[in-house]
Amino acid sequence: MSTNAESPASTTREWQLAARPVGWPKNDDFRFVERELPDLQPGEVRVRNTYISVDPYMRGRMNDVKSYIPPFQLDEAMTGGAVGEVVASRSDDLAVGDTVLHFDGWRTLAQGPAKNYRKVSKVPGLPESVFLHVLGMTGLTAYVGLLDIAEFKEGDTVFVSGAAGAVGSVVGQIARLKGAKRVIGSAGSQEKVDLLTGKYGFDAAFNYKDGDVREQLAQAAPEGIDVYFDNVGGDHLEAALKAFNNDGRAALCGMISVYNATEPQPAPRNLFETIKKGLTLRGFTVGGYYHRFDAFAAEVGEWLSKGDFVYDETVVDGIEQTRDAFLDMLRGANVGKMLVRVG
Structure with a gap:
């Protein structure tokens, strides 16, 4: 078991769905709160998010309907793609300082079983945000x-x-x-x-x-x-x-x-x-196509390294701006990937 000491930071700031939107989402359909995380259990890690993703499919998750991905639950933290750094670990699989890709976005601190967080190796010359778009699920x-x-x-x-x-x-x-x-x-x-x-x-x-x-x-x-x-x-x-x-x-x-x-x-x-x-x-x-990830990452990664492939990011600073970044993305305000730099 990892002997990494737990980080003293244990208060997460997160966005919750306060009401299910009808038509275009309104500001008061969302709620921004703080809460204390429980102590880490064996096999768990705590992650400080650095970038989080807001995506069009999230609008569908705000409706209480059956789909390919479960809907957001009212009064609970919303989720989505994120990349961050492990700041505390009780797992042998991930250590403090590891960069991880995961699905606990819309918050400053994430915590859970290490199996929910995939370690990624930073690409020289590229920001870690690329794992949320050109080298990630996008x-x-x-x-x-x-x-x-x-x-x-x-x-x-x-x-x-x-x-x-x-x-x-x-x-x-x-x-x-x-x-x-x-x-x-x-x-x-x-x-x-x-x-x-x-x-x-x-x-x-x-x-x-x-x-x-x-x-x-x-x-x-x-x-x-x-x-x-x-x-x-x-x-x-x-x-x-x-x-x-x-x-x-x-x-x-x-x-x-x-x-x-x-x-x-x-x-x-x-x-x-x-x-x-x-x-x-x-x-x-x-x-249904995660088995294609290695082939995709190898080919696109090579194009990136050769300078044959380019990308754009629209980055909004501050976890407090996540709701507005999401709404702006729905209106087409972004060029390339819309991201929130958590800060």
Whole structure:
């Protein structure tokens, strides 16, 4: 058993869900509290979080409905991806000073069985925050969605919605590095469009707020698309169905356009395209693909080390700002991954 002395710090500051939102979440749907952690038990560790992740899927967890991941419980600490440093340990597997990746975000201090915390080795020249996006679940989501779900092939034309976000920006770069014929992205501002075609190497991009998505996609992909990576749903999915070539494949990763809807949204009006063109639309969540993590990390890690792969972070300072960072992310205020530096 580890002989590391327990850190005197035992007061965690955390965000709880105070009420289940209806439509867009309001400030008073959240509560910020302090509480004392219990003494460490054998096999447990205490972790001081350095970065925490806020992600679109968390909005769904605020609803009390059955899904692929349990909903947040009222009046309990919210959870999500986080990276931090072990500050106390009663485990032989993790020592004080280890950097760990885990799921106890939305708080300053996390505590639990060591098996819930995965040790990671820092990458020279990169901040540890990369384990929450390009070298973490965000990157893995992009990797398996494009390669396993959409079955990308060299020479494909790829369309990515929400392309300036954490997942979308990774998808586009993987497609380019894997030999896509053309990579097209949508985003919500001219600044993000310029980022896609400049820094991220997309061949074309458009601002979906500038006009009809179907028309803009048709102009960007005059020869049609073969793969669609969907982060938005709604009019973007409808546009992709229209633009698909025969035997096109879609990876349905997220549909942020409907997350805050209070009424059922209309389905794409052109689903007959799936029959006419022999399309495959396949939804997925990354939880069933952890076996692909080593292959993903090796390939993307090599691209990063060579300078072939780039990323952006939108970092908000202070655990007190987590709620606002989450709401801003839902509104599209982030470029790349939205993170909170705990401080």
